[in-house]
Amino acid sequence: MSDSAARRTFAVIDGNSLMHRAFHAVPPTMNAPDGTPTNAIFGFLNMFLKMIDAFHPDGVVVAFDKGKPRVRMEMLPQYKAQRPPMDPDLRQQFPRVKELLARISVPVLEAEGWEGDDILGTLARAGEAAGCDMLLITGDRDMYQLTTEHVKIVGTKKGLSDVQIMTPETVEDLYHGITPELVPDFYGLKGDSSDNIPGVPGIGPKKASALIAQYGSLDGVIAHADEIKGKMGENLRAHIDDALVSRRVATIQTNAPVEVDFKATSFPAYDAQAISEALGELGIMSMQNRFLALLGDGAGGASAPAELAIPRVITVHGAADASAKEAFDELERALTAREWLAAAIDDDKEAGALFGLTHTLWVATGEALLSFEEPDASGAPAPELSAIASAHGIDCATGVVPGVLSRLFAAGRIASSDMKALMHELSPVDSTEVALLDPLSIDPARIFDTTVAAYLLDSVRSDFDDAYLADAYLHTALPAAVGEEGAGADAPSLAARGVVVARAVVEPLMRALEEQGAAGVFRDIEMPLVGVLAAMERTGMYVEPDRLAALSTELGAQIDELAARIRELAGDETFNISSPMQLSHILFDVMGLPTKGLKKTHRGYYSTNARVLEELAHDHEIVRLILEYREKTKIKSTYLDTLGPLAREMRDARVHTTYNQTITATGRLSSSNPNLQNIPTRSALGHTVKTAFSVAPGSVFLAADYSQIELRLLAHLSADEHLVAAFNEGEDFHAETAARVFGVPVDEVTPQLRSRAKAVNFGIVYGQQAYGLSQSLDIPMGEAQSMIDAYFRAYPGVRTFLDRTVAEAKARGYAETMYGRRRPIPELKMRIPAQRSFGERTAMNHPMQGSAADIIKIAMNRVARRLRDEGFRARLILQVHDELDFECPKDEVEALSAMVREEMEGVVELKVPLIAEVSVGETWADAK
8 A cells, every 4th residue: 555545634724714714704694593693603614614525634623722822922022913803703603613613523722822823733743743644724824834745735815615735846836936944934034914023124025035045044144134235135134133033933833732643533523413403503504414414324313315305206298197197196185285385387498499398387295296298388188188187176278287287376385486487377478368367366375485485584695596495494405407417317307306495495484484573574565466566567568669769769869979079078089988998098098087086996997987977077078978978878778779679579569577576685676677667767868768658548657656755764763753743744844854954944945955955854764974965965075964963953863763773783683674574784794894884874774765665565465456356457567666657547547546545555554644646647757
């Protein structure tokens, strides 16, 4: 047996290094059940497992600092003196991670007065002597001095996703001839500001390596100090003692009072129960199966499977055979037992293709995975198969898939990762196609959208795919699906695997929603809304393609004129106005516009973002024209050139947006393909675009908009008596505020004072500070601060409420609405002041903006069902922020206006009136 084959591999982890990196890499939103922060522990374990996967060590030890670094402080009293104190949230995680490591039989080594570096150094030499190959997992470069043939440093510059393995050869290459044993000499000259090691002033890494290369060592450099000319020579001769002390401090000690029995220590040495209990106490169950998988098949008592189990598949593919009867029997059994089922449609089409070969409905029950295929989508199946389906209460006149899905919606409890898409299978988006189901007829209590549930539990997350749900809520990995790496011949399709996940996560998601107080929002707001949105998407909005085309041509001519004038002002330079880099060159290099206070991008040119240009626009015509050019080109490309073709593609000549329930952290709906919520509301251009949105003949466009809802919510939530009175007593709230803030009678409030009061009112809701207000009003910061101070003197209860809201959010890690919708705010615990400030503004705003989002959703649910139940011909066609829009037959305007006002204003009883204003017009523009 060769020497390398006989040697065991041993990993020694610098615990302090990894914990610090983990703490700053993982957002501070994670807590154990007892409230202890766990983000650093989570990140540490993630890197720990990646290390195991990458290197498969036979044994693992974790070393930690303990107490002050007395050993080095005796050499250099100011050693690490400049380091700020450890973040309290990180400090309290160290005892927990040590306890966790002990419980999973990973030795933890520390010694009073010694640093983890020295423990790594001691074990590196001891392990090498014991015949082991040693891996030192650390982020400290001074550890490179320990590398030998059998000691390697695994650098953790970017966690363990991008490691750098250092050997004697790579150390020498990195430092241009500095061998590992010369690393302390190298630090003796260059010092290390992060540890307060002085070195020699003026000598950096390049000069240090050049001097050592020339004279062989630090001792050689000192011996020839008189030969070194200039300032560098002066510094060296004046700081010889500093260089020698710095070398001594930078030398890793190998005699720390710690020991390890390398033969008796192994990894993994824990059992399934130990890891399950340890992770459970920390609330980090998502990693359980990664640890269990390391135990292999022989894990005694390993209770959880390494992968999600895919149940047996029963396929119905058009024939009246035994499998068809078995599938319908199993479906009937599950429906009778009132099990949660999960369903999804699979078209097996390639990315970018319009059609697939088959149209399959996958249904997961408690005992099987059912596959209902319609190879040619030709309608009713063979009479024999229809008879079997009919015996189970399923009408297959229009096909097996619609028949089964209709039965599920009528009698089952259905889970899906995209419930709205499932509804559209029976209620197509194109309203000229026959609808087999009214989405509003589905009982919201019998549907469960797993993506919406997961979103409510972590609304700042952007991805809720099957892998995340399985890891976070089932604590299991997913088997490879068809098309994925490692997929075998019997691998499930993505859709099949997805329904198994969806069914399995219903119960854990329900528990989590209950525990987090979000079950009411899910049950009473979000699930009833799914059918409402499906119906709105099918109805769509009528647009006039010819009108859009004419507007596009007109705007195109204006854009060409603007471009010509911009280039003329730039000295007839030829450049791409839409290129930030080229525009920056023209404005700041060619034209010499001021750059004071501006930052360069990572590509080295000055930013030309909107904030920068708006500040310059006051004094430079070319910048004003560039801003106008940007607005017009965006409107043209985003709306005028896009909406017309979208409408022409549909047989019903309507634009059908998609409403998203899981995109915004506030709880507001978003709109995409196309985004109809982002058309500028206050600009003339935005108004022009809206003139192309009309309604069917004989109808009008009716808009119902909550008046100042967020300000009214601020009054209600803060209970400030003066703010409440301003709403209840005055007809003009902004004038009332101006009178209180500026100390004048209401009848003497000028339009300018009212405008300023309005800016302050809305700014306060969004947590705006003096800088933001000064920018929006174009006034000095001092004046803006005085206005904010005056506002809080006028409404002292608002200041108290906002301060309390921020304090509670910092303590909890989230802010919440009146209805319990939480928004995690990790920025509140971040180190960068700008991020913390953003977090505070978010905490101030979420109770109002999030509550407004909840209220408009409740109103939508009530209004949509009354439209259906009371036989209105009017249809809800659009929701934009605080506004509901309808296509309304002219003879229903009065009744619809009254009903919509009643429902919108009756959602909740506040300390101030909740007002909905209704307007009517021939087009969207006319109605607003």
